[in-house]
Amino acid sequence: MTLRIYFSAPAADWPEYGPHLTSAFAEAGIAAELSPELGDPAKVDYIVYAPNPDLTDFTPFTRCKAVLSLWAGVERIVTDPTLTQPLCRMVDPGMTESMVEYVTGHVLRHHLGMDTHILGKDGVWRHDSKPPLARERPVAMLGLGQLGQACAASLRALRFPVLGWSRTAKDIAGVECHAGESGLRAVLSRAQIAVLLMPLTEGTRDLMNADRLALMPKGAVIVNPGRGPLIDDAALLAALDSGQIGHATLDVFRTEPLPPDHRFWSHPRVTVTPHIAADTKAVTATRVIAENIRRAEAAEPLLHLVDRQRGY
Numbered sequence: 001m002t003l004r005i006y007f008s009a010p011a012a013d014w015p016e017y018g019p020h021l022t023s024a025f026a027e028a029g030i031a032a033e034l035s036p037e038l039g040d041p042a043k044v045d046y047i048v049y050a051p052n053p054d055l056t057d058f059t060p061f062t063r064c065k066a067v068l069s070l071w072a073g074v075e076r077i078v079t080d081p082t083l084t085q086p087l088c089r090m091v092d093p094g095m096t097e098s099m100v101e102y103v104t105g106h107v108l109r110h111h112l113g114m115d116t117h118i119l120g121k122d123g124v125w126r127h128d129s130k131p132p133l134a135r136e137r138p139v140a141m142l143g144l145g146q147l148g149q150a151c152a153a154s155l156r157a158l159r160f161p162v163l164g165w166s167r168t169a170k171d172i173a174g175v176e177c178h179a180g181e182s183g184l185r186a187v188l189s190r191a192q193i194a195v196l197l198m199p200l201t202e203g204t205r206d207l208m209n210a211d212r213l214a215l216m217p218k219g220a221v222i223v224n225p226g227r228g229p230l231i232d233d234a235a236l237l238a239a240l241d242s243g244q245i246g247h248a249t250l251d252v253f254r255t256e257p258l259p260p261d262h263r264f265w266s267h268p269r270v271t272v273t274p275h276i277a278a279d280t281k282a283v284t285a286t287r288v289i290a291e292n293i294r295r296a297e298a299a300e301p302l303l304h305l306v307d308r309q310r311g312y
């Protein structure tokens with residue numbers, strides 16, 4: 001039987017994903033009619049999805065067996081009341097590798113104080129700017145899921161003490177794991193660098209508020225490749241102005257693209273990267289999509305199924 005698969009994503013994604021999806025379906029032995037054109041929604045078997053203003057009502061997709069997100073974060077769709085089909089988020093090995101590189105690179109930049117030497121070529125011999133060893137620089141990993149655990153492992157390999165925090169208690173070799181409000185306070189009060197890798201839910205919105213930023217050692221660094229609203233922007237700007245937070249490297253924002261007049265662009269203690277920490281990689285991600293369709297057709301459990309109550 002030929003399955004009808006609707007590619008519902010911004011038009012610019014089709015040339016990148018179309019050929020890789022076709023190959024991935026062929027490799028998985030899936031006979032598929034894949035199209036970015038909707039046709040009759042009642043005949044669609046699966047939706048490959050990325051946030052897209054054209055798709056706001058899932059009700060007409062009466063035969064659809066699953067919505068397969070190309071994005072890891074599903075906050076824009078998870079609360080949609082018209083979405084009654086199972087929703088799977090993206091866990092892509094290529095994306096994970098990319099996030100590990102981004103986080104490790106930015107943590108090392110701050111740890112080694114690279115800006116001092118890259119920007120400060122002013123004839124001053126700053127011999128006193130030697131960094132401590134990584135083993136002396138505790139790093140908080142807020143979120144210990146697919147990405148947080150991979151980044152924690154990379155930082156551990158460099159000997160940073162990693163203080164992890166997640167919603168449920170964890171036991172991860174080499175990571176001091178915490179959960180709950182008291183756990184968060186314990187982690188933040190020791191971490192010189194905090195990496196935010198949580199989904200955006202009602203439980204994580206504005207997590208880094210004035211109170212929690214104030215818990216961190218003076219001059220601590222925030223690296224946020226999670227989601228913009230995990231941080232209270234006004235509280236962060238105030239903490240940066242006072243020097244409580246020494247620097248923030250931000251990849252994600254409440255409004256994207258970040259408006260040109262936003263203070264983050266001009267603030268000397270903020271680095272803006274344009275949501276490039278970890279793109280979905282078509283070559284690897286399309287195989288995950290194909291595997292999930294194979295599983296659904298074989299009545300096997302879906303991978304990376306989103307818990308709609310939990311929100312991620």
Ligand code: NDP
Pocket residue numbers: 072073074091095142143144145146147148165166167168169197198199200201203204225226227251252275276277278279312
């Ligand atoms: P996972 O779902 O695998 O992990 C999420 C982690 O966050 C889990 O450890 C979870 O805890 C924890 N968490 C969730 N809610 C809370 C809470 N209320 N309090 C404490 N911890 C909480 O997600 P991923 O690791 O795959 O991705 C994380 C996020 O990264 C994505 O949701 C997305 O927003 C962002 N992202 C950004 C990209 C970029 O390019 N900038 C690219 C890809 C993803 P528990 O383990 O107990 O469930």
